[in-house]
């Protein structure tokens with residue numbers, strides 16, 4: 001597949017992403033075999049990864065969706081989270097795994113976890129496709145499952161957008177800065 005002209009560098013190819021989803025799926029299968037976990041996709045960025053991860057998990061599970069946002073059309077977290085679409089599932093006593101696309105500041109997830117903990121799930125863990133490594137910064141949440149680490153750059157593709165574009169790229173890449181500046 002040829003690289004989109006707005007992409008500066010590919011960080012994870014389709015094949016690498018497939019291997020990541022398989023590995024994380026196998027770990028979750030092992031840990032949740034008899035727990036009927038509820039896996040939750042955070043809309044919209046995580047849905048592409050969610051679809052791959054779910055198919056790599058080989059134990060019974062149920063799915064639900066949540067839409068929270070903290071970004072608007074820019075490239076930096078606003079630090080407050082708004083729940084736009086809530087779960088349809090009662091999570092009390094359930095083993096819940098939040099599937100997240102990317103952990104950047106971690107502020108979005110940390111606020112989301114506060115909200116969900118009040119609903120008394122039996123357990124609450126995070127599966128993050130990517131964690132951004134920011135020098136000198138310790139994020140407030142620690143995903144139990146991590147797909148990969150990326151440098152502090154703005155990335156798109158594989159579900160991630162810039163102003164709603166690029167979500168359908170099958171790889172993950174760094175956007176050329178001139179596209180958003």
Ligand code: 5GP
Pocket residue numbers: 045070071077100101102103104105106107108109153154155156160161162
């Ligand atoms: P945080 O609250 O951790 O700073 O941001 C979390 C959300 O911001 C992620 O779930 C993701 O949707 C979005 N985000 C963070 N970094 C990037 C990035 O590099 N590219 C894109 N497209 N979205 C990002």
